[in-house]
Amino acid sequence: MRVLVTGLGTFWGSRLAQELEARPDVEVVVGVDTIEPMLPLERTEFVRTDSSHSILQRIVEATQVDTILHTHLAVDSTKLSGRAMHEINVIGTMNLLAAAGAADSPVRKIVVKSSTLVYGSNYQDPYFFREETARTRGPKTGIERTLLECESFVRDFAEDNPHVLVTVLRFSNVLGDHMATPFAHALRMPAAPELFGFDPRLQFTHEDDVVNALMYTTTHDVAGIYNVAGDGLVTWSEVCRILGRPRVPLPPVLAGLAVEPLRALRVLDLPPEMLALLRYGRGVDNSRFKRTGFRYKYTTAGAVDAFARSLRLERAIGSAEPGYRYERDVETFFRHSPAVVRERR
Amino acid sequence: MSDQWDEQAPTIRLREPDDLDVEATPQSTELVPVPQPEPEGDSALRRGDVDAWGRSERLREVARTVYDPMYSHWFRVEWEGLEHIPREGGALIVANHAAAIPSDAPVIMHGIEKELQRPVYGLAENLLRAIPMLGTLWSRFGGVPAHPDNAYRLLHDDKQLVLVFPEGTKGTGKLYRDRYKLNRFGRGGFVEIAMRAGVPVVPIAVVGAEESMPIVWKSPRLAKMLNVPYVPLTANMLLFGPAGLFVYLPAKFKLRVLPPVHFDVPPDQERYSRSRVMDEAEHIRERIQHALYDMLRARRSVWSG
Numbered sequence: 001m002r003v004l005v006t007g008l009g010t011f012w013g014s015r016l017a018q019e020l021e022a023r024p025d026v027e028v029v030v031g032v033d034t035i036e037p038m039l040p041l042e043r044t045e046f047v048r049t050d051s052s053h054s055i056l057q058r059i060v061e062a063t064q065v066d067t068i069l070h071t072h073l074a075v076d077s078t079k080l081s082g083r084a085m086h087e088i089n090v091i092g093t094m095n096l097l098a099a100a101g102a103a104d105s106p107v108r109k110i111v112v113k114s115s116t117l118v119y120g121s122n123y124q125d126p127y128f129f130r131e132e133t134a135r136t137r138g139p140k141t142g143i144e145r146t147l148l149e150c151e152s153f154v155r156d157f158a159e160d161n162p163h164v165l166v167t168v169l170r171f172s173n174v175l176g177d178h179m180a181t182p183f184a185h186a187l188r189m190p191a192a193p194e195l196f197g198f199d200p201r202l203q204f205t206h207e208d209d210v211v212n213a214l215m216y217t218t219t220h221d222v223a224g225i226y227n228v229a230g231d232g233l234v235t236w237s238e239v240c241r242i243l244g245r246p247r248v249p250l251p252p253v254l255a256g257l258a259v260e261p262l263r264a265l266r267v268l269d270l271p272p273e274m275l276a277l278l279r280y281g282r283g284v285d286n287s288r289f290k291r292t293g294f295r296y297k298y299t300t301a302g303a304v305d306a307f308a309r310s311l312r313l314e315r316a317i318g319s320a321e322p323g324y325r326y327e328r329d330v331e332t333f334f335r336h337s338p339a340v341v342r343e344r345r
Numbered sequence: 346m347s348d349q350w351d352e353q354a355p356t357i358r359l360r361e362p363d364d365l366d367v368e369a370t371p372q373s374t375e376l377v378p379v380p381q382p383e384p385e386g387d388s389a390l391r392r393g394d395v396d397a398w399g400r401s402e403r404l405r406e407v408a409r410t411v412y413d414p415m416y417s418h419w420f421r422v423e424w425e426g427l428e429h430i431p432r433e434g435g436a437l438i439v440a441n442h443a444a445a446i447p448s449d450a451p452v453i454m455h456g457i458e459k460e461l462q463r464p465v466y467g468l469a470e471n472l473l474r475a476i477p478m479l480g481t482l483w484s485r486f487g488g489v490p491a492h493p494d495n496a497y498r499l500l501h502d503d504k505q506l507v508l509v510f511p512e513g514t515k516g517t518g519k520l521y522r523d524r525y526k527l528n529r530f531g532r533g534g535f536v537e538i539a540m541r542a543g544v545p546v547v548p549i550a551v552v553g554a555e556e557s558m559p560i561v562w563k564s565p566r567l568a569k570m571l572n573v574p575y576v577p578l579t580a581n582m583l584l585f586g587p588a589g590l591f592v593y594l595p596a597k598f599k600l601r602v603l604p605p606v607h608f609d610v611p612p613d614q615e616r617y618s619r620s621r622v623m624d625e626a627e628h629i630r631e632r633i634q635h636a637l638y639d640m641l642r643a644r645r646s647v648w649s650g
Contacts, residue, residue, distance in 0.1 A: 123471050123472065123474040123475040123480075123490070124471045124490070124492070125490070125492070126490070126492040126493075126494035126495050127397075127398060127399075127489065127490070127492070127494075127495050127498070128494065128495075128498055130494065133494065195477070196477055196478075197476075197477025197478040197479075197480070197481060198477060198480070198481060199481045201395075201397070201399055231389070231390055232389070232390030232391055232397060233391070233397045234391060234392060234393075235393065235395050235399070237393075238391075238392050238393045238395065241392075241393070242392060252477045280474065283397070285498075299389050299390055300390070301389065301390060301391055301392050302389065304392075
């Protein structure tokens, strides 16, 4: 297997590259991103590209990869401008699929890491979205629009290229030791925000399950769209109780305006997607992915427990491990210099 | 494509794709998620007493205690045919709907929980969910937004009793002079859900709700402006002023459970015959309508039954 991973500079990209490196059947791991790898890697080849993957076609052709893991989809609108989101999610995916669908392209499998954000969150929603359930209202935020557009490209690609195995995984909100998500941020505050009078049902995935799910689809042939979310749902008040956080109510009307000062003061950035979740929550039916044989390590409640444990550790020792810094010369030396003895490992 | 996996034993090596020809090295076991025993019971799935549907047994208990005097002494509810409600397995309970603020839903839910000790999930207008406090409380008390997927999952996967009023707001918003005349039963969607879930429909005829909060006048224009189904003027408001919004008239409630309707069709079909669905829906509507007339013929007084 020769694998190309997008988003090597993100946690997911480099975590997956680490997993792939450990597999003897993976001959080559190539990673692309605009920024350097986030975690130390041994044999992954890092190529710096622009965020819209415009040179991907040449990389695919040159490396003859047969599998592409598209983890580089922005799902957190607090970190990016609308334009950057569009570049990454829409143009990036478009170029990636163009590269994969080129004449005599060697690519036979594509795994896309999408998000349950594509379902939205609205009062008319069913309590458990199935993969084929349509949204009850059009997308309102940039992040949802770009993800929907990205998924529609992927669907078209899958239809036009029946010889390529295309898997789309839609992950629910992720909690874990390393992930900086809007929810994780809100729960790190001394008090957690809530919308007055609302106590939504929420579903979380532990970050280990995210990595496992992506690896599972890489090593198994499961085409199609799948929801990935821990079993069961937990209400927001219950989440705050597990983490020992008091709740501060925000006004339920004009909540977007109410959080604006918090954002301006850089206290807490609650994007519109999260405000919608704090109002109506979201549940997805995760049974289809389980029927393919995948087993979760954590339930939703288990993921929240694990997050509570990691926060306790963080409180005790400060923000955990020292960050990794990629140094190109050193990496190039270790990987390519004839002086390095590689057989011994 | 998922079927081929269903039958395989959950072991690691079996599921390696054939063309890869992997030797099972110790490392590879860490990469593939090791099948773990399914988390058993509710303790792994939730921490509080709120279930996946947002229902809280603790709050439900509080509601039962608070509501019971209303049920027993104000409405003096009487049931007949309770034996028609299944003691286990899913069933879709269907009833006529009335009163500006429906009094029939709590009576049926409380009654069945009290008499049969079975929880009932009540499907209701989605809009409730958008109201702060009320929406949350309603969901803790066993209310679920009326989405076909919700009904199917409750009936088929969770094997629960589900209550639905096919007339919807057309039933509750009707004027007093139209009392006990059933409206169209939606588009027959409830029949289709029951067919798909493979559960029976249990019709209930309710007498008394119409008189508990009758609408004497309503303003379609105001309703349109406010974007709500109806803006009523009720007899309760005329009698008690603003307090009439919360006070029901002490009408005597009588409920008759009719024999369940089983549909002789295979479950989980993509589509069911439109005409069959409409026929069944109409048939159920007629049976409730006839039962209502029958009960009204026997009723001597609105207040004492």
